[in-house]
Amino acid sequence: MASLFPNLFTRLARPFTSTSSLHFASPATSDFPAGAQTATIAAGCFWGVEHIYRKHFGNGKGLLDARVGYTGGDTEHPSYRAVCNGVTGHAEALQVIFDPATVSYAQLLELFYRMHDPTTANRQGPDVGTQYRSAIYWHNEEQERIAREITRKANEQWYNGKITTELVPAGKWWDAEEYHQLYLDKNPSGYECPSHFVRSFKPLE
Known part of the structure; x- marks a missing residue:
C-alpha cells in the first residue's frame, strides 16, 4: 500500500477541471507539409513528455505539432479524471506530427528512451498505474520495424535487458483537455515527473 501514497499525492497536486472538454481524433497529416508523419508514444505524465519533445525538436528541428492525449484503452471520450483513476485502459500519451526530412522516426525514439525510465512497468517516478506505462504506438510496418530495432539497441546498449516498453499498433487517439x-509552458513551476530528464547515454550504434 505504501507505494500508492506518492501517486495519490501526485493526483491531488495535479489540477482537475470541472469544465467538460471536447476530444478530437488525431490531426490529419494533410494539414501539414507533404510527407509529414505521425509518431505516438507514452512515457508517463504527458506534461513533461511534451515539454521535452518541443524543446528538442521544435523551432524548425522537425516537430510540426504535438498534442497530449489518451490512447491504448477501450473507453470512448475519456476524461483526465477517469484516466488518472486507472479505469479507462488508456495511457497518458503524446502524439507528434514531424517532418521526416528534418528529423527521423528513429531519432524521435532514441530521445524517447533517453528521457524516461522504460524499465519500470506502469510507473514513472512517483506516478504509479497503467496510465503511466511506457509504450510506442506504431502507425505502419516501417515504424514497427524501426521501433523494434531501436528498442533492441536501447535494451542491449543502455538498459541491460530490462526494458518493459509495450510496442503495439496505434489505435484511436483522444486529445486531452x-x-x-x-x-x-503555461505553468513553468508546474509538476514535472522526476523521471523525465535526458540521460547522457552514448548514441546508439
Whole structure:
C-alpha cells in the first residue's frame, strides 16, 4: 500500500477541471507539409513528455505539432479524471506530427528512451498505474520495424535487458483537455515527473 501514497499525492497536486472538454481524433497529416508523419508514444505524465519533445525538436528541428492525449484503452471520450483513476485502459500519451526530412522516426525514439525510465512497468517516478506505462504506438510496418530495432539497441546498449516498453499498433487517439496542452509552458513551476530528464547515454550504434 505504501507505494500508492506518492501517486495519490501526485493526483491531488495535479489540477482537475470541472469544465467538460471536447476530444478530437488525431490531426490529419494533410494539414501539414507533404510527407509529414505521425509518431505516438507514452512515457508517463504527458506534461513533461511534451515539454521535452518541443524543446528538442521544435523551432524548425522537425516537430510540426504535438498534442497530449489518451490512447491504448477501450473507453470512448475519456476524461483526465477517469484516466488518472486507472479505469479507462488508456495511457497518458503524446502524439507528434514531424517532418521526416528534418528529423527521423528513429531519432524521435532514441530521445524517447533517453528521457524516461522504460524499465519500470506502469510507473514513472512517483506516478504509479497503467496510465503511466511506457509504450510506442506504431502507425505502419516501417515504424514497427524501426521501433523494434531501436528498442533492441536501447535494451542491449543502455538498459541491460530490462526494458518493459509495450510496442503495439496505434489505435484511436483522444486529445486531452485544452488546459493540458503546452501545460509546462503555461505553468513553468508546474509538476514535472522526476523521471523525465535526458540521460547522457552514448548514441546508439
